[in-house]
Amino acid sequence: MTNSFFYSEDLPPVRLDKALAQHLGLGVRRCRALIEAGQVLVDDRPCAKGVLIRPGQHVLLTMSEDAATDCRDVRLVTSNESFAALFKPGGLHTVAGRGASCLESCMPGLGLDGWELLNRLDHLTSGLVLAACDQESASAYKSRQDAGQVRKWYLALARGVVQGLDSRERILDDKRRIVRVTTEEDEPLRWTRARAVCQVGDDTLLLVRILKGRRHQIRAHLAYAGHALIGDPVYGAGEPGGLYLHHWRLEMPGFTASLLPDWPCVDHELVENVASDFDSD
Structure with missing residues (x-):
C-alpha cells in the first residue's frame, strides 16, 4: 500500500512526522515509527523524523496491507469539550509499534485529530481509553489522578474461586516483558x-478497581494471588478466546464513561450492584 503527496506551496516548513500526520490522518507516534522503519521517503530519500519538509517536496509512504490500521471496531463512546472516551478492542495496540495498527491512528477518523491519549491498555485488553483535547486538559487529568480522584473499573475473568482480594504489593514495571511483583507494599494509589x-x-468474574495503574498491574496482581486471568498468555495459561480483561468504567470529577464487554457471563445489573457496594466491606 502506498500513499504520497506534495507539500503545499501555501504552507510553512514543518517536521516530517507532523507533515505525515496532517496529510494522511495518522497519529504522530505512528508516523515516527513508520519513518524509523524506512517506510517514508522525501524526494526519493529516507529522512529523519525531525527533518523540515518544505513547499513542493514529495513525500511517499509505503507499507504492507497487514500493517494498515483497522479501525472498524474502534468507536467514540462519549465526550465533552475536554475529554473523550474511546473503545479499544482486544488485539489492537493503543499506540504505534513498528508498523503495527493502533488506536492512536484511528483518532483522526473519529474527529479527534490532535487529541492526546491519557492512558494505555495492553494489546490484548479491551475497553475504554481516555483522550484529552489539549495540554491543559491533560494536566488536569494528571492532577486528578495524583489526587486519587480518577477511578478505573475493570471486569476480569479469573481462574478459581475468588470472593475478593486487595493486592498492595509493589510492581516493578520496568521495560521487561513480564513485570515482577515484590513483597514491598506500594502507595495506596x-x-x-x-x-x-x-x-x-x-x-x-471479578469487578476490579484501580486508581493509578502500573503496567500489567491487574494481570500481575491476580496471577501473584494465584488467580491468573483466563486467556492471559504471559501470566496464565493463555487459553483460546482472548484475554478476559476489559476496562469497563472511568470516573472522575466532571467526566464519566462506561461500556460493558459483550461476554455472555456479564449481567449489567449484577455488575452495577457490586460496584455500588464495593466499599461497604
Missing part, C-alpha cells in the same frame, strides 16, 4: 481491589 460478581463454572 497503586493498589488493586477486586470483588466477585459471579461464578462462571470453576472460575470467577
